[in-house]
Amino acid sequence: MADTSASSSATTTRFTGRWRGVVAVALLAMAVGVLAKRPALLLAAGIGVAFAAYPHATAAPDPTVSVTRRIDPGSPSADDPVTVSTTVRNEGDRTLFDLRVVDGVPPMLPVRDGSPRLATTLRPGGEATCRYELRARPGRHRFGPATVLCRDASGAIEVQTTVAEPDAVECASRLPTVPLRARSRHRVGPLATDDGGSGIEFHSVDRYERGDPASRIDWRRFARTGELTAVSFRTERHADALICVDARPEAVLASDATEPHAVALTADAAGRIGDALFAASHRVGVATFGRSAAGGEGGEGRGRGDGFLPPGSGRDHADRFHRRLASGTTLAGSPPADGGGAASDGSGAASDGSGVASDGSGVASDGSGAASDGSGAASDGGKTSHGSGATGGETATLDRRLARVRQAIGPDTQVFLLTPLCDDVGSRIAQRFESDGVPVTVVSPDVTTDRTPGSRLVRIERSNRLTTLRNAGIPAVDWDPAEPLGAALAGVAAVERWGQ
Amino acid sequence: MTPDGGGPERFVRRPTSAGVVLALGFGLLATGLVTETAIQRRIVATTAVGVGMVALGGRAWLRGRSVVALGGAGLALCGSLVVAVALVDAVLRPAQVTHRVVLLPGLLGLWVLAVALVPARFRWARGVVDAGVGLVFLGVLAAGFVRGASTTALVVATAATVLSWDAAENAVSLGGQVGADNGAATARAELVHAGAGVGVAAVAVVVVLGVARLGIDGLPFGALVALLLAAVAFSLGSHR
Numbered sequence: 001m002a003d004t005s006a007s008s009s010a011t012t013t014r015f016t017g018r019w020r021g022v023v024a025v026a027l028l029a030m031a032v033g034v035l036a037k038r039p040a041l042l043l044a045a046g047i048g049v050a051f052a053a054y055p056h057a058t059a060a061p062d063p064t065v066s067v068t069r070r071i072d073p074g075s076p077s078a079d080d081p082v083t084v085s086t087t088v089r090n091e092g093d094r095t096l097f098d099l100r101v102v103d104g105v106p107p108m109l110p111v112r113d114g115s116p117r118l119a120t121t122l123r124p125g126g127e128a129t130c131r132y133e134l135r136a137r138p139g140r141h142r143f144g145p146a147t148v149l150c151r152d153a154s155g156a157i158e159v160q161t162t163v164a165e166p167d168a169v170e171c172a173s174r175l176p177t178v179p180l181r182a183r184s185r186h187r188v189g190p191l192a193t194d195d196g197g198s199g200i201e202f203h204s205v206d207r208y209e210r211g212d213p214a215s216r217i218d219w220r221r222f223a224r225t226g227e228l229t230a231v232s233f234r235t236e237r238h239a240d241a242l243i244c245v246d247a248r249p250e251a252v253l254a255s256d257a258t259e260p261h262a263v264a265l266t267a268d269a270a271g272r273i274g275d276a277l278f279a280a281s282h283r284v285g286v287a288t289f290g291r292s293a294a295g296g297e298g299g300e301g302r303g304r305g306d307g308f309l310p311p312g313s314g315r316d317h318a319d320r321f322h323r324r325l326a327s328g329t330t331l332a333g334s335p336p337a338d339g340g341g342a343a344s345d346g347s348g349a350a351s352d353g354s355g356v357a358s359d360g361s362g363v364a365s366d367g368s369g370a371a372s373d374g375s376g377a378a379s380d381g382g383k384t385s386h387g388s389g390a391t392g393g394e395t396a397t398l399d400r401r402l403a404r405v406r407q408a409i410g411p412d413t414q415v416f417l418l419t420p421l422c423d424d425v426g427s428r429i430a431q432r433f434e435s436d437g438v439p440v441t442v443v444s445p446d447v448t449t450d451r452t453p454g455s456r457l458v459r460i461e462r463s464n465r466l467t468t469l470r471n472a473g474i475p476a477v478d479w480d481p482a483e484p485l486g487a488a489l490a491g492v493a494a495v496e497r498w499g500q
Numbered sequence: 501m502t503p504d505g506g507g508p509e510r511f512v513r514r515p516t517s518a519g520v521v522l523a524l525g526f527g528l529l530a531t532g533l534v535t536e537t538a539i540q541r542r543i544v545a546t547t548a549v550g551v552g553m554v555a556l557g558g559r560a561w562l563r564g565r566s567v568v569a570l571g572g573a574g575l576a577l578c579g580s581l582v583v584a585v586a587l588v589d590a591v592l593r594p595a596q597v598t599h600r601v602v603l604l605p606g607l608l609g610l611w612v613l614a615v616a617l618v619p620a621r622f623r624w625a626r627g628v629v630d631a632g633v634g635l636v637f638l639g640v641l642a643a644g645f646v647r648g649a650s651t652t653a654l655v656v657a658t659a660a661t662v663l664s665w666d667a668a669e670n671a672v673s674l675g676g677q678v679g680a681d682n683g684a685a686t687a688r689a690e691l692v693h694a695g696a697g698v699g700v701a702a703v704a705v706v707v708v709l710g711v712a713r714l715g716i717d718g719l720p721f722g723a724l725v726a727l728l729l730a731a732v733a734f735s736l737g738s739h740r
Contacts (some may be wrong), residue, residue: 020667022631025637026732029658034725040651042724043708044658049731050704051662057700096690097696100678115511119678119686130685131573133593149677151694153671257511406695 011161013060018155022051054158063099063150064092065122067163069143075170076136081112082169086146087129090122098122098151099129102164104144106169107264109134136171137260138484139268142326143167178276178476179492180239181414181439203232227312240283240311242409243270246419246426247290247329253422255447255481262420265445265481267329270418271322272485273443278318285311285413286321287405289398289429311416391488398425402432414439420447422458427465442469442476443489513622514562514680518687519671520555520617522694523629526664527636528615533657534643538646539593540603546586547607551614553579558618576618583611599644602639609635612644625672633665655708659663659701 027047033041070085080295086103090096103116114132122128145162208217208228216230247263256263260268270286277284288307305326309320419426421444432438444466448459469476479488528551553575560572590603593603613632619625640657643649648656670693676685 004671016673018673021665023657023732025737026635027664028726029641029644029727030732032645034721036645037721038644038647039721039724040647040649040654041641041710043651044640044644044654045728046543046708046711046731047655047658047704049703050700050707052736054700054733057584098693100674102677115679117511117678121689121692153693155666155673155693155702253677330554339591358691399600476588 055154058152060157061150067146067165080136084132085131089127093124100149102147106141108260110258141169158298238414242285243416248289255449262447266418283311283313329476351443418443421465515617515671515675515688516680528658530657530660533653534649550579550582554614557612602643602648606639607634631666637661697704
């Protein structure tokens with residue numbers, strides 16, 4: 001269960017500058033001392049000078065630490081509590097005076113009890129443990145790298161690094177069915193189409209034509225009426241599927257500080273839909289609309305580089321699929337978070353100042369329990385105005401990116417779009433694909449709440465977008481994250497079949 | 501900055517408890533050292549009780565649910581009242597004006613510091629800490645100005661003021677990165693940090709008082725100032 005690794009990477013050193021103000025103290029004491037001719041105050045200023053020199057007396061710490069996790073149980077069933085004990089060990093030969101560790105809790109698993117953070121002092125070879133409890137959700141959840149912050153004794157230098165530790169919590173989750181849309185390319189596979197031909201399920205009876213296989217002739221009818229007819233069956237084909245994930249910073253919204261945010265939900269759903277499609281031997285690819293979608297050209301290039309994988313099949317391709325998905329949906333090093341641990345649900349409120357005034361009051365009325373609750377709702381509201389007021393430049397960038405994805409995929413590929421639909425961009429992507437003749441299925445986790453007027457408005461807007469999509473003939477799965485994804489998908493599959 | 505582990509957790513940012521206790525303790529020490537009369541000391545003791553009530557009640561208010569929170573808010577309010585009474589006492593009771601001037605900023609600063617460490621908004625905590633400790637330091641300066649305290653008391657009080665700020669800032673920083681709730685233990689790191697600070701302060705006090713014993717009274721005042729300025733420039737030279 002527990003294995004160790006001390007692979008540190010991406011170490012940054014920064015000066016906190018916290019002792020800079022003490023010079024002002026020294027100078028103030030000195031000034032008063034000089035003006036009032038009080039030698040005692042000059043001596044007091046000497047104390048300030050000593051503290052101003054303090055940070056120079058300490059060396060930058062070199063955190064060489066290893067992280068070990070004990071996960072119990074390692075393979076829980078859904079909603080079971082999972083106890084995680086993370087032990088940090090100082091592998092270096094110098095004392096780490098101020099070591100702060102934040103464990104890389106899987107983004108989908110809410111922390112129910114305890115804290116995945118700790119701060120301590122570690123002698124060489126010393127250990128410290130933090131214990132916390134997660135609630136299991138279906139799927140395979142990898143622990144992220146633990147963030148390690150180490151300050152020297154004075155606190156003037158802060159070294160940040162990460163310690164990767166490939167642990168995972170496995171919670172059984174197979175998606176029973178994935179609703180594919182009827183069009184696909186001409187390769188035999190498990191997708192039942194409306195074309196007649198060879199297969200299992202009855203499709204139609206036609207007049208026999210020269211060249212039809214003799215085994216398909218309906219001999220009983222020939223015996224009864226003397227007419228040669230051929231039975232054809234539904235042709236079963238393979239599908240090419242491209243799974244698109246809306247991982248824009250605007251989509252990082254959570255219904256609550258303790259719930260996973262929409263990007264984590266969509267990334268998880270994308271992985272499981274991909275697995276189910278791979279298992280049915282379809283060809284699957286992935287495209288993530290990440291930081292790049294609204295960003296500049298440079299960011300876009302990078303987004304394309306690590307966020308797109310054309311459909312393919314095979315074990316290697318499945319591995320590549322999961323890697324691309326993970327890299328495309330992981331938020332950059334330090335997320336735009338401001339409002340609390342729930343990775344950045346406060347980001348919107350903080351970053352785009354266009355938050356609606358009514359949401360602001362929502363936060364205030366909501367702020368009693370946990371301040372970050374309200375910020376999630378507020379960012380919802382912020383998103384709304386942001387989305388509807390999307391500038392032409394942003395739209396153009398998105399269009400370019402969509403056109404490129406469109407070029408890269410074959411003519412018979414269908415698209416699964418995973419988006420929280422909290423702004424118009426998600427539904428615009430779906431409609432753009434559909435109008436280009438690419439069949440789209442939208443899977444949308446519902447992260448809205450009804451706690452504040454602002455968030456109720458967002459909820460209504462989201463349901464309007466769902467309705468718009470459905471009216472345009474796009475199957476849209478409204479997935480409540482509290483419910484299993486399989487059930488939500490099965491519901492749409494039934495509607496689809498009925499609709500045909 | 502906020503390092504983020506990724507997983508959703510109810511993470512409430514709040515200055516850590518051990519740091520609050522240390523900061524208030526050092527602040528009280530600084531204010532107490534520059535007092536001269538028994539009346540002043542009694543007023544400082546009253547303030548200590550009030551400030552303690554504010555800190556304790558404020559934390560209960562933020563952490564608890566309904567009843568505990570209400571009790572905490574009540575306690576914090578009572579503590580503030582006690583501090584207010586001490587302030588009125590400080591204005592009226594001491595016989596000399598200088599005694600009042602020395603006491604007032606310190607008491608007010610302690611109350612501000614206690615409020616800063618029970619912040620309504622975490623983002624403001626640092627600014628309010630600076631304001632509170634600044635007021636305490638103003639009291640120490642005033643004592644030096646009116647010759648209200650011995651040289652030793654003044655030097656030690658300055659060191660205590662700096663240590664108080666150090667502990668408070670560290671509590672805010674730890675509270676922002678690691679959090680003060682859910683059993684995230686931080687006391688060890690904070691005690692070690694404060695211990696290192698006390699060590700530096702002790703050395704500084706000994707050196708400064710040693711310099712004072714050398715008989716600098718004979719030294720021209722300007723020379724002393726120039727020396728100190730040189731020391732400041734030196735420490736700013738490679739600033740961190």
